[in-house]
Amino acid sequence: MKHTISVLVENRFGAFNRVATMFSGRGFNVHSISIGETEDQDISRMTLVTSGDDQIIEQVVKQLNRLIDTIKVVDLTGQPRVERELALITVFYQKGTRPELTNICDIFRGKIVDINNRTLTLEITGPPDKIDAVINVVTQYGIKEIARSGTVALKRGEQSKIQPKIFTTKEKDKVS
């Protein structure tokens, strides 16, 4: 089963490498890794998508924790979370297929961000399965290249207790 793990690491030379080395050294799967700065300039957030049975995932989390440069490790799987990936997909088009592609792009709420006489580039954002769906649909037109960012994810913010409960559910509906 796939797991999305969020790791806060020291924003320091080699910290990313340490995580990557640990994964390859221990033979853990990595489907994607993304890393970027956070609200605190000394800390970076890595989002890892990995897979394995429960025992392996438990080891992944423990081994991540064991690294000196990791500050916090959270397995977001099964928790309320927002998960997004960005993909740029360059697809071949012909005269007749261009409207179809534009239409597909609209359905998935993507954007066309580049175009020339043979190809156009879609920008799609969403959970990884949505990206997979888009790729599936446009494959028949001929894909030239794909760039995927890897997943980034955050736990959904918990509502503060003083706010009325009804507001919470509404708010939830809105963002989902």
Add this chain to the structure above:
Amino acid sequence: MKESRQKITGADIFFECLRKEKVEYVFGYPGGAVLKLYEKLYDVDFLEHILTRHEQGAIHAAEGYAKATGRVGVVLVTSGPGATNTVTGIADAYMDSIPVVIFTGQVPTKLIGNDAFQEADIMGITRPITKHNFLVRDVKELAETIRKAFFIASTGRPGPVLVDLPKDVINSVCEFEYPEKVEIRGYKPTFIGHQNQIKKAAEMLKKAKRPLLYVGGGVIMSAGTRELALLAKENNLPVTMTLQGLGAFPGTDPLSLGMLGMHGTYWANQAVNSCDLLIALGARFDDRVTGKVESFSTKSYKVHVDVDPTAIDKNVIVDLPIVGDVKHVLAELVSEMDIHPDLQDWWKQINHWRQECPFEIDAHDGKLRTQFVIEKISEKTRGEAVIVSDVGQHQMWIAQHYQFVHPRSHLTSGGLGTMGFSVPASIGAAFGVKDRPIISISGDGGFQMNIQELITAVAYKLPIKFFVINNSFLGMVRQWQELFHAEKYSFTDLSKSNPNFRKVAEAFGLAAFSTDNPKEVEPLLDEAFAINDRPVFIEFKVVKEDMVFPMVPAGASIGDMMTKRLNPKTMV
């Protein structure tokens, strides 16, 4: 008000830090990138630098020192080849959780990445084999980094920490301030075992009919041997130890079942398989211990006490994990045990196994055998020496036949199985321990892997006993070839290509002896122990084709031990 401090060089800061850490010995080897440090070292009087003859010798010596004393071993080497020569020892220290700090020289920061002369990416190379490593990029970070390095190496589950020191950092100046405390937000090593979990373990132990303590090196590292003895003795519990756990509990005590695992005792392994409660203490369920995991101790409720959470549920799923310092957990367990279990039947069973399959030594043909030599050494030293073994058959025979009575007495490369460990590690041990004999025991193969360090022992007049068990073979490999590889003795026969060991040792300046006669063993040992102003060498020429038994073949379950040769052949 902050007093303004004088600015001093990185090199001065380096030694001030070592002074603050109360470092007694630095094992090292000079070179271009660390010349400035060696310039200062010339006048340093609060620590002693030990010059080995190879950087691998330096790191193993530091490991030996650390393992024998519990203090941090310190290594100083130059960049490039100096640094890469320590890699085997770093991996060794990582596998066996030995606290060492390795300082490597590095090319100037501006040249890093340029394939400069004697540049090696030692940070990249050692990342997977260190507990942590640091590249110091600015002299302002030097003191704090060194403080952190010692802190990380020596706390929690100990391990090697490398500090890479670019030449320009050592040469630049800044004010020196040694931080009293270190704050590393991603590293909080002190764990106190969970009280309820400990209570639960005690309840299980009170009810157990067939309990067993499975003791690893963690008990020694946490200095918990006194608490272990209390728990075992007050409750009449059988104790089995791993290779690294030997010495945690006296091998001479009737409660000791000796070692478990691949070459463990028959009765220990039977007990593991039949127990109803297995309490693992500072051990990690290594594959050499468990054999086939699926059939490992299937009838038992398993409690696992370890300071390292990653050790838990890694190889074997346990029922009750207790993450915490083993000494502390043991002390709590002792005080929780107000009722003691009745284990009469269990002991009857264990003693039956003891008689069923004792160690067999074929001593009737008048030929010299390793087991006999080890037993004599054990008797002569009353189990109180520091034994530094190498890797191979002799290592297993030492584990089986030397009756260790003190912790920190059995120094061996367990996790990595590094041939060439013994000679240099014994040198480090000899600096750390002065009140007990230090005995290095190697095979004829491994002895040649760091033989150059004999001169280090001679130069420092260390009274180490260097013993070589010469079976003219890479014996352990030969054993596997006989058992599992169609008796193809491929490149393991050294009988025509070994040097004359006695002459080699003599040339290095040791008092040197050699024998193949069992009757000469005791007198020679007496002679060796009488010499205490320099190292002594004895070669024991033993039978060539002996095998270590009992044995659990790799991948078999530990209940299925081979206890003797399948097709007994005439020995050479």
